Structures are given as structure tokens and as C-alpha cells.
Amino acid sequence: MLIEPVELVGVAELGAVHFIAIGGAGMSPIAAMYAALGVPVSGSDQADSPTLAGLAALGIRTHVGHDATQLGDAATVVVSSAIRETNPELVEARRRGLRIWHRSTALAALMLGRTGVAVTGTHGKTTTSAMTAVLLTGAGADPGYVVGSALTATGRAWHLGGGAAFVVEADESDGSFRQYPAAIAVVTNVEADHLDNWGTPAAYAAGFVDFATAPGVVTVVISADDPGAVALTPAIRRAGKHVVTVGESAGADVRLSAIESTQGGSRAVLTADGDRGDLVLAVPGRYNLHNAAAAYAVGRALGLPGAALRAAASGFSGTSRRFEPVAEIAGVRIFDDYAHHPTEVAATLTAARGMVGGGRLVACFQPHLFTRTRDFAGEFGRALALADEIVVLGIYPAREDPLPGVTGRLVADAAQALATGPVHYVETLAGAAPALAAIVRPADLVVTLGAGDVTRVGPELAGLLESIA
Structure with a gap:
């Protein structure tokens, strides 16, 4: 089933918010950010975990197991695509007529008033969104961000930030990536997946075009090498979006060359408008150089200097569960x-x-x-x-x-x-x-x-x- 976009409401207008499956990797960072903004937050999960303990330390009322009484005085209930309609808390929320949001909507509300950067793709979106956060931070932009896996360096997958930019990992699996109010959209690659939700490869690919051509999108950073991404680029250009291509292809706007492996890492020469120099990573893999090039392109689109962004890339030490x-x-x-x-x-x-x-x-x-x-x-x-x-x-x-x-x-x-x-x-x-x-x-x-x-x-x-x- 695909998640359709809904109208957003500012976080301050939501009242108390209850998260079902609050301990999940996709839910816990959003809940933590809501609490940091002063929103009364509660949540439940099927099993106890260190994540629940960490959320409780932030003042969030957490519960182990699901029960209708745990909604308390919540005015808004947040669910993920994994929550079944028979969940007793969701059943009670519907009975009360509460506002029920998918997690993507709750995340999108955090982007209101910021310069949104939404990173998607069949592969690499967690690493690319995390790299974007690290590069923007290293270049002095102090972005807000929510990514799908904790940064190895900090142990956290979220940061409110004081700068204008707000970076999110945008999940394409259920169509929810179309919800985010992004000014900059990033597409790492497009290859058929999640056909249980999308039905056909063509429908899946069309979803990426919808994502990249949404009304608020100004700039689209997209692979110059991936066949699936290349096939969609003309439609994105026809929609009037400013397209920045990244990769090894000769015509890429942000081009990688002289790629080599290093001891536990990788490096390349990066060439872009007005900037050329080494891109050195502490993580291995050609694909990570491509991810870093996309993150660099986001920084340049935000007006940050290329040399500072390249220097910041060396500080990326990975995320949880990514090699x-x-x-x-x-x-x-x-x-x-x-x-x-x-x-x-x-x-x-x-x-x-x-x-x-x-x-x-x-x-x-x-x-x-x-x-x-x-x-x-x-x-x-x-x-x-x-x-x-x-x-x-x-x-x-x-x-x-x-x-x-x-x-x-x-x-x-x-x-x-x-x-x-x-x-x-x-x-x-x-x-x-x-x-x-x-x-x-x-x-x-x-x-x-x-x-x-x-x-x-x-x-x-x-x-x-x-x-x-």
C-alpha cells in the first residue's frame, strides 16, 4: 500500500503526540526531536530496548506492549507502515477520531520553515543523507537532520540544528517520500524494488519523478551514471527543475575521476563548477564516493564552498550497520x-x-x-x-x-x-x-x-x- 501525502500542520499545533512503535529506527529520532521542541510525547513498543530507555531519559513517557489506555491525552498519533490496522492503540485512535499521521508526515512537519533536503534512491539513501549532514556540518551550516541509521561518530541519527537546512532520508518503499517539503531533492539511483507496494517497475520509477518534480523542489541532484536515474532525468528537466548530475560520466556536473581504494577507505578527484580537488573518505567502496559526490552537490546548491565540503568528507566515519x-x-x-x-x-x-x-x-x-x-x-x-x-x-x-x-x-x-x-x-x-x-x-x-x-x-x-x- 502506498502512503499518499496529506496537508501538514506545524509541530506546535499537534497537541500531545503518541508514537506507536516508538523504539524503531525510523520513529525514535522523530519522537526525540518533538520532545526537544517541547511537545508532550509518549510512545509504545512491543519490546523493551536501550532505545526506549534513551527516550525515557529525554522525558518521553514510554510503554512496553500495546494497549489502548496508553494513548492518554494524545491529540495526534504517529504510525509507521509496519503497524497493522488491528493494533489496539490505532483502533482506539480511530475510535476517538484523533489525527493519525504516518511517520513521514511527522518528519515532514519538522521541515516546515527550513530549507528541506530530501535524499532518496533504491540504494544509498541512508549513507548519502548522513554524509550530507556531516559535510554541511563540517562546512559550518549546522543543519537539522534525521537519517535512517545512527552516525558512528555521534551515536545519534538526529540533530535539530540551528542552520537553515534540514536533511531527511526519504523512504521510497511505501511512497511516503512524496510527503516532504523539500527545496533540494537527491536521487542516488533507481532500480526496481518494493513491487509489493508499487505493482510494476514503471510505477516505481514514476514515483521518483513525482518526488523530484514536486512544486517546492528547486534543485534535483541525481546520478549521471545509474541507468534508472538517467532515464528519469529528461522528465525532471521538462518540469523546469534545476538538475545537477553527479558521477563518473564525462558530462556529469559533479564528476569523479582517478578513483582508488586506500587502506580502509577510498579517494577520487572531484571536479565541479569552480572547484577541483581530492575527495578522500575513511570508508571503502566506489559507491561511497558517489554518495559523497551527491552530498557535496547539495552543499554547493546551498552556497557552501567546495573546498570546505571536500575537507569535511574525510570526517565521515560511517553509520550503524553500513559495513x-x-x-x-x-x-x-x-x-x-x-x-x-x-x-x-x-x-x-x-x-x-x-x-x-x-x-x-x-x-x-x-x-x-x-x-x-x-x-x-x-x-x-x-x-x-x-x-x-x-x-x-x-x-x-x-x-x-x-x-x-x-x-x-x-x-x-x-x-x-x-x-x-x-x-x-x-x-x-x-x-x-x-x-x-x-x-x-x-x-x-x-x-x-x-x-x-x-x-x-x-x-x-x-x-x-x-x-x-
């Missing part, structure tokens, strides 16, 4: 990554390959969603075949119910047909770390991949390796 180091035990390096689309898996493993050295690249992948697994099992197998040894887990369902015949084994079989090394299928998450512990050896680099709870596997593997070291 994040977990541990190094007994000569085995363990990383964790959020990659959950075939293109993302391939990009992450390609970057990891450049860091392996004399060992092997071991991938542990947990498919996310039954529909995505059904639609892209073959593509996942092709991407995973970039690793030397592969462990595939059962599907993390998230919001979906099972589909007949769709299991993680579809991905494992696809990988087995193409891989040069062993492929193992482990149905349960509990079996993942023991399976990895049995196959890894010194000098190996292990990457856990997926958008579900596979993030637990890395620390569990580290614990097992430490116990037998």
Missing part, C-alpha cells in the same frame, strides 16, 4: 551491513573484496521479505557468488506473512549454481554463528548482510571465536 566493523578475533575480521537488495549485496561484497588480503571473503546473508526473495532470488544468488564461502539464512519476514514455496533456500540454490566455493543453508538465526565458526579461519573477512536481525550474528560469532581461541 560496520564488529570485531577482530583470532585473525578473523567481522563486519555487518544492512544490504538487502541484490545490487547492495554486490556493492558491499565488492568493497569487502578489496580489503580481504590473503584470506577469504565469507558472506552470511539473511533474506528480507518473502516478496523480495521471490522476486530477486536469482539476483541474490549472483551477488553472493562474489564471496568465497556463503551462508544463507531463513527469511526475515518483517511485515509480511509467508508465501507458499518461498524460503531462503531459493537464494542458497541460486548461489550454489554460480559460486566457486561452498554454499550452506542454515534455516535458523541461532544456527548462523555456530555454522560460521566451523568454517572460518585466520585472515578471513566475514560480512553479515541483511535488514533483519542478522546483525546479532557478528557479535555471537565473535564470542564463539573468542571462547575457542
Whole structure:
């Protein structure tokens, strides 16, 4: 189901606000910002967590479990796309006739009165929005921001900021990216995904055009290299938007050249109007240089000096679950990554390959969603075949119910047909770390991949390796 835009109301006019599933990565930063602005905030989540404790420390009334009585005197209720209509708090909110907003609307309200920057794309939107926040901050702009994953340097995914700019990660999966009042729109790439909501690749692509040509958008930063983005650029130009292209193509407005890997990082020469110099990152991967170029283009659109933006890029140390180091035990390096689309898996493993050295690249992948697994099992197998040894887990369902015949084994079989090394299928998450512990050896680099709870596997593997070291 697609989320349609609604009319925005200023945060000060919302009354008390209750967030259902307040502990989620997409909800907790918004709730924290509302509380920081003096709004009475409450919220509930299905399980206790450090996030709930952190929100409570900000003065937010938090609850474990969902119950209609927990709405209290709320005038506005905020939900995410994952909340089912049967949730007792949502049922009660509808019965009372309260204002019910999707999380994107609650986030969009924070942008009112600011110069909005909305970053979207099938891949890379979390890193690009985080890089944009870091580059603007380093160049002295003090932006507000809400991104999908905590910055490694600060441990936070949000900042109110005192400057004019406000940066958000705009989720295209449910169409909610069309809600944001942005002056600058960023499109990192466009590749078919989330067809359970959009129906067809053409409809999905058209949603990006709607996003980029919204009435308030002045400047669109878009990839000059990605075929899906390039295909949409003429329609965006016809809508009268100022388009800034970024990438390695000869005609890119912000162009990358002389790309190379460094020890744990990457670098390129960046050339743009009136500026040319080194772009040096402390994170690996060609794709991260592209993300940084888009962030740079946003800064230039806001009038910031190119040299200051390039210098600030070196201060970006990553975000949670984006090729994040977990541990190094007994000569085995363990990383964790959020990659959950075939293109993302391939990009992450390609970057990891450049860091392996004399060992092997071991991938542990947990498919996310039954529909995505059904639609892209073959593509996942092709991407995973970039690793030397592969462990595939059962599907993390998230919001979906099972589909007949769709299991993680579809991905494992696809990988087995193409891989040069062993492929193992482990149905349960509990079996993942023991399976990895049995196959890894010194000098190996292990990457856990997926958008579900596979993030637990890395620390569990580290614990097992430490116990037998």
C-alpha cells in the first residue's frame, strides 16, 4: 500500500503526540526531536530496548506492549507502515477520531520553515543523507537532520540544528517520500524494488519523478551514471527543475575521476563548477564516493564552498550497520551491513573484496521479505557468488506473512549454481554463528548482510571465536 501525502500542520499545533512503535529506527529520532521542541510525547513498543530507555531519559513517557489506555491525552498519533490496522492503540485512535499521521508526515512537519533536503534512491539513501549532514556540518551550516541509521561518530541519527537546512532520508518503499517539503531533492539511483507496494517497475520509477518534480523542489541532484536515474532525468528537466548530475560520466556536473581504494577507505578527484580537488573518505567502496559526490552537490546548491565540503568528507566515519566493523578475533575480521537488495549485496561484497588480503571473503546473508526473495532470488544468488564461502539464512519476514514455496533456500540454490566455493543453508538465526565458526579461519573477512536481525550474528560469532581461541 502506498502512503499518499496529506496537508501538514506545524509541530506546535499537534497537541500531545503518541508514537506507536516508538523504539524503531525510523520513529525514535522523530519522537526525540518533538520532545526537544517541547511537545508532550509518549510512545509504545512491543519490546523493551536501550532505545526506549534513551527516550525515557529525554522525558518521553514510554510503554512496553500495546494497549489502548496508553494513548492518554494524545491529540495526534504517529504510525509507521509496519503497524497493522488491528493494533489496539490505532483502533482506539480511530475510535476517538484523533489525527493519525504516518511517520513521514511527522518528519515532514519538522521541515516546515527550513530549507528541506530530501535524499532518496533504491540504494544509498541512508549513507548519502548522513554524509550530507556531516559535510554541511563540517562546512559550518549546522543543519537539522534525521537519517535512517545512527552516525558512528555521534551515536545519534538526529540533530535539530540551528542552520537553515534540514536533511531527511526519504523512504521510497511505501511512497511516503512524496510527503516532504523539500527545496533540494537527491536521487542516488533507481532500480526496481518494493513491487509489493508499487505493482510494476514503471510505477516505481514514476514515483521518483513525482518526488523530484514536486512544486517546492528547486534543485534535483541525481546520478549521471545509474541507468534508472538517467532515464528519469529528461522528465525532471521538462518540469523546469534545476538538475545537477553527479558521477563518473564525462558530462556529469559533479564528476569523479582517478578513483582508488586506500587502506580502509577510498579517494577520487572531484571536479565541479569552480572547484577541483581530492575527495578522500575513511570508508571503502566506489559507491561511497558517489554518495559523497551527491552530498557535496547539495552543499554547493546551498552556497557552501567546495573546498570546505571536500575537507569535511574525510570526517565521515560511517553509520550503524553500513559495513560496520564488529570485531577482530583470532585473525578473523567481522563486519555487518544492512544490504538487502541484490545490487547492495554486490556493492558491499565488492568493497569487502578489496580489503580481504590473503584470506577469504565469507558472506552470511539473511533474506528480507518473502516478496523480495521471490522476486530477486536469482539476483541474490549472483551477488553472493562474489564471496568465497556463503551462508544463507531463513527469511526475515518483517511485515509480511509467508508465501507458499518461498524460503531462503531459493537464494542458497541460486548461489550454489554460480559460486566457486561452498554454499550452506542454515534455516535458523541461532544456527548462523555456530555454522560460521566451523568454517572460518585466520585472515578471513566475514560480512553479515541483511535488514533483519542478522546483525546479532557478528557479535555471537565473535564470542564463539573468542571462547575457542
